[in-house]
Amino acid sequence: MKPKTDVVMADIIHKIKDTFPFSLSEDELCGDSCTHGCAKNLLDYLYMEITEWEERLENGEIPNFKDIQKITKTSKNIYRVLEKNNLVGSNSE
Numbered sequence: 001m002k003p004k005t006d007v008v009m010a011d012i013i014h015k016i017k018d019t020f021p022f023s024l025s026e027d028e029l030c031g032d033s034c035t036h037g038c039a040k041n042l043l044d045y046l047y048m049e050i051t052e053w054e055e056r057l058e059n060g061e062i063p064n065f066k067d068i069q070k071i072t073k074t075s076k077n078i079y080r081v082l083e084k085n086n087l088v089g090s091n092s093e
Contacts, residue, residue, distance in 0.1 A: 009063045016046065
């Protein structure tokens with residue numbers, strides 16, 4: 001049996017919160033490592049997206065596959081930028 005899309009979206013949000021460095025200060029994010037994109041702005045955008053989806057899920061909205069695909073693609077792209085800026089992954093401190 002396939003999981004319901006609301007469960008999948010909640011799981012994706014949980015994984016994003018565990019993986020991305022939302023707790024880093026602006027100084028840590030905006031040092032001299034923003035050569036591939038502004039990490040602070042990207043994290044702010046992603047945080048806004050997941051917060052919006054948390055509220056929508058709490059209100060009983062059911063995401064469709066396009067919604068899941070969009071947040072997954074967005075998070076992967078942002079992760080790649082953070083990786084290039086040495087803020088996540090094997091390159092991070």
